[in-house]
Amino acid sequence: MSRESRGAQRGNSGAPPFGGYTPATDEFGLPLFVGQAQAVTLSSDGPLAEGSNMRSVDIAESSTPNNCFDFGMLPPPSLTSPQSKLESSFTKSAVSIEANSSTWVLPEGSMKPVPEYYPLEQTAVFIEGDDPAHIAARVSDCLRRRSIAASYGDVKAKAKCKTEDGVEFRIRMFYGRGDYNHGVIVEVQRRDGWSPRYQQDVYAILESAEDAVVNDFDVSLPPIDDLINDMQDNDFDQAHSTECTNPIPCHMVLSNNTDVQAMGMLILSSITDMTKAGAVVALKNASNFVHGEQEVEVRNMVLETLLKKKEGYEIALRIISNCVEVMAKESVLALCMLEEEWIMDTLLPNLVKELRHASNTPNEAALAAKCLGNIMSASPEAGQKALALGAVSALSGANGVGTVSHFHLEKEASRAVAILECF
Numbered sequence: 001m002s003r004e005s006r007g008a009q010r011g012n013s014g015a016p017p018f019g020g021y022t023p024a025t026d027e028f029g030l031p032l033f034v035g036q037a038q039a040v041t042l043s044s045d046g047p048l049a050e051g052s053n054m055r056s057v058d059i060a061e062s063s064t065p066n067n068c069f070d071f072g073m074l075p076p077p078s079l080t081s082p083q084s085k086l087e088s089s090f091t092k093s094a095v096s097i098e099a100n101s102s103t104w105v106l107p108e109g110s111m112k113p114v115p116e117y118y119p120l121e122q123t124a125v126f127i128e129g130d131d132p133a134h135i136a137a138r139v140s141d142c143l144r145r146r147s148i149a150a151s152y153g154d155v156k157a158k159a160k161c162k163t164e165d166g167v168e169f170r171i172r173m174f175y176g177r178g179d180y181n182h183g184v185i186v187e188v189q190r191r192d193g194w195s196p197r198y199q200q201d202v203y204a205i206l207e208s209a210e211d212a213v214v215n216d217f218d219v220s221l222p223p224i225d226d227l228i229n230d231m232q233d234n235d236f237d238q239a240h241s242t243e244c245t246n247p248i249p250c251h252m253v254l255s256n257n258t259d260v261q262a263m264g265m266l267i268l269s270s271i272t273d274m275t276k277a278g279a280v281v282a283l284k285n286a287s288n289f290v291h292g293e294q295e296v297e298v299r300n301m302v303l304e305t306l307l308k309k310k311e312g313y314e315i316a317l318r319i320i321s322n323c324v325e326v327m328a329k330e331s332v333l334a335l336c337m338l339e340e341e342w343i344m345d346t347l348l349p350n351l352v353k354e355l356r357h358a359s360n361t362p363n364e365a366a367l368a369a370k371c372l373g374n375i376m377s378a379s380p381e382a383g384q385k386a387l388a389l390g391a392v393s394a395l396s397g398a399n400g401v402g403t404v405s406h407f408h409l410e411k412e413a414s415r416a417v418a419i420l421e422c423f
Helices: 003-011 132-145 198-209 224-233 238-243 258-271 279-291 296-307 313-329 333-339 342-355 362-378 380-388 391-405 407-420
Strands: 037-039 057-059 124-128 149-152 158-162 168-175 183-192
Touching: 124 198, 132 158, 132 168, 132 183, 132 198, 132 391, 168 198, 183 198, 258 279, 258 296, 258 313, 279 296, 279 313, 279 333, 296 313, 296 342, 313 333, 313 342, 313 362, 333 342, 333 362, 342 362, 342 380, 342 391, 362 380, 362 391, 362 407, 380 391, 380 407, 391 407
Parallel strands: none
Antiparallel strands: 037 057, 124 183, 149 158, 158 168, 168 183
């Protein structure tokens, strides 16, 4: 059953489930306000247990103060009754992952019962009849496939995760309490950042934990260049569209205010990204950043942040990787490298150095591998210099890390190795 169908079921379930109260909902039957949502099931055999799914919420006034749930009395939010009481809308995954193939190895004694009155996030699932080691293996493999960097706790059953978009979150595993003492609870808790893709990541993680798959749907926007072409085909003012090139926010990037500077760096990262600004706008902004006279201070500041690994160096690396990528695609990178010696003398050695720390920072290593591959494709001299700097061993190590834990790192490192083999 699709998510839209499950949402429609929640929004059209007949009589109001709790005291006749029916707050406003969207087209999928989901609450318009956070405070209107609570767990569907109030007991293991509650009136809505038969019609719920493993991760469903319904619309009702919250009856529990401070969102605290006593596992001896009420089930945690997002957890429904045992699976034997409902017909699951999921189908079991055809791929079986062995526990010894996972990079998440649960330390002995790390699994604890969920603390009493612990307010579980709505992004949590209850799994019965499965080994925690197998659950951890599936979650770990999901993180690898989605290129989410993760580090695993030595004491607690906890994973610290960071997406390529910079969203930080935690995954915790507990034994259940009370009516749920026969299974395992997996919880995803966001800590910092946000991106449109994050919700898809959460669903994928929870479904992998359950060893279940659903008919997923893509909520991402179509390529920005297609949207621009559509607007131009519909008599959109082309002069206006080509003039709106999102100029580089130099005053923000160079600000003494840390928050303003961070926002300026994020804007610069977006307007040099082809997928967000379009190829035309991204190329113009990238060209201005790389060798524009008015952007010298901005470029120097970004390079200093990258080389000295100051706060925000991940965004600095993404800015440079975006610029190199769009200029390589438009076949202007080789000429640019002849004019800008810092790319060969300063940037290239730093990229090789970043690859050597792939096990600690796989997201950044994936960007470095992509950037290095584009530079070597544009310049044979860059390939020769990369060989002299030991890029083969650095890329091989990064490829090994990617094979275990990060798909995009594996992909970009393999591509860069293939380019090096031509020299």
